[in-house]
Amino acid sequence: xxxxxxxxxxxxxxxxxxxxxxxxxxxxxxxxxxxxxxxxxxxxxxxxxxxxxxxxxxxxxxxxxxxxxxxxxxxxxxxxxxxxxxxxxxxxxxxxxxxxxxxxxxxxxxxxxxxxxxxxxxxxxxxxxxxxxxxxxxxxxxxxxxxxxxxxxxxxxxxxxxxxxxxxxxxxxxxxxxxxxxxxxxxxxxxxxxxxxxxxxxxxxxxxxxxxxxxxxxxxxxxxxxxxxxxxxxxxxxxxxxxxxxxxxxxxxxxxxxxxxxxxxxxxxxxxxxxxxxxxxxxxx
Numbered sequence: 001x002x003x004x005x006x007x008x009x010x011x012x013x014x015x016x017x018x019x020x021x022x023x024x025x026x027x028x029x030x031x032x033x034x035x036x037x038x039x040x041x042x043x044x045x046x047x048x049x050x051x052x053x054x055x056x057x058x059x060x061x062x063x064x065x066x067x068x069x070x071x072x073x074x075x076x077x078x079x080x081x082x083x084x085x086x087x088x089x090x091x092x093x094x095x096x097x098x099x100x101x102x103x104x105x106x107x108x109x110x111x112x113x114x115x116x117x118x119x120x121x122x123x124x125x126x127x128x129x130x131x132x133x134x135x136x137x138x139x140x141x142x143x144x145x146x147x148x149x150x151x152x153x154x155x156x157x158x159x160x161x162x163x164x165x166x167x168x169x170x171x172x173x174x175x176x177x178x179x180x181x182x183x184x185x186x187x188x189x190x191x192x193x194x195x196x197x198x199x200x201x202x203x204x205x206x207x208x209x210x211x212x213x214x215x216x217x218x219x220x221x222x223x224x225x226x227x228x229x230x231x232x233x234x235x236x237x238x239x240x241x242x243x244x245x246x247x248x249x250x251x252x253x254x255x256x257x258x259x260x261x262x263x264x265x266x267x268x269x270x271x272x273x274x275x276x277x278x279x280x281x282x283x284x285x
Contacts, residue, residue: 001080001146001169001256042215042224045130045283052124052282060097061090068124072117072254082144083258083265084115092116101277105143105255107265117254125152125248130283131167132213133253138273139206142265143172144256145275147212149249160188163244165221168212171262172269175204178212180223180231186241193238195223195231209278217285218246253277 054068071093075085084105086092093116096102105115137145146169151162164183181194199205215222215229223231235243255275258264265271 001144001148001164001166001252001254042130042213042222042227042229044227045132045281049283049285050281051129051284052126054101054280055099056095056101056277056279057099058095058097060095062095063090064093064095064101064118068120069118070121070123072119077259078256080256080259080261082256083142084113084256086117086254087114088116089114093118096276099278101253102274103145103253103255103277104272104274105138105257107271113257113265113271115255115257117252119150119250119252121150121152121154121250123250125250126282127246127248128216128218129285130213130215130281131251132211132283133167133280134209134211134278135168136209136276136278137168137170137178137206138172138255138275139175139204140172140265140269140271140273142258142263142269143273144259144262145170146252146254146256147280148252150252151244152248152250159183161185161244163247163249164188164192165214165216165245165249166194167214167223168225170205173263175206176202178205178225180214182221182233182237182245184238184241184244187238193233197223197225197228197230209276215285216245219243221245251280253280 071088073086073088091106092114093103103116105113107113133147135147147167149165154162160183166179166181169179176199178197179194181192183192187193211226213224219235221233222229
């Protein structure tokens with residue numbers, strides 16, 4: 001969800017903030033795995049391989065763990081023409097008391113929009129493994145939820161050189177589809193290798209929770225939904241440009257409102273809209 005153009009003629013851009021990365025950043029480095037291309041199923045994640053987890057257990061109305069999550073705040077369109085102002089308010093992000101993080105986009109009394117964008121920058125930055133989350137996305141025209149990652153060196157290596165891995169994006173006008181993409185130097189924007197997964201029954205992904213994941217190893221990333229692999233990218237997919245994904249990345253969860261790619265809320269859009277995150281987990285390969 002960074003500075004880029006879409007596969008269509010619309011433009012979606014996400015201006016990165018500058019991150020002051022603290023010392024002692026948690027980094028997971030795991031060896032390469034064998035490829036899973038050619039099979040419909042992702043390799044099973046085993047409990048003994050779990051190396052990091054956020055299960056969002058806590059009292060209703062409490063904040064997500066500040067030792068893990070940062071709040072990016074502000075408006076200005078984020079380079080995409082988005083409408084929301086990101087806040088650190090519990091009105092926009094809170095635990096629900098049932099084991100979920102809830103990120104809520106709201107329309108305020110003055111007609112403006114607020115939402116939340118949480119990152120693990122400087123606090124937890126894995127390198128390789130399975131990165132997955134179980135999420136129930138929001139719905140509606142102009143609503144843009146995402147689960148993604150940025151290179152931990154973005155503060156000194158501006159996007160797209162820092163790299164971006166979009167694990168899951170959805171735009172409200174495609175309720176039955178999610179997208180997975182990589183962006184790097186020479187293959188960002190419309191040139192970012194991307195793939196789309198369609199709900200097997202054609203239903204809306206907002207109807208229930210689904211598990212979105214990447215299996216990430218040196219020179220290779222594979223995307224899956226509910227264990228079904230639908231895309232694989234390797235060093236061969238960058239057309240001779242640098243593969244910038246063999247380093248630590250941090251995790252991002254957010255719900256945007258509007259923008260050139262998703263379009264803008266209209267009379268059919270019901271607000272507020274919430275993304276529920278049951279967990280985020282990282283497993284070794």
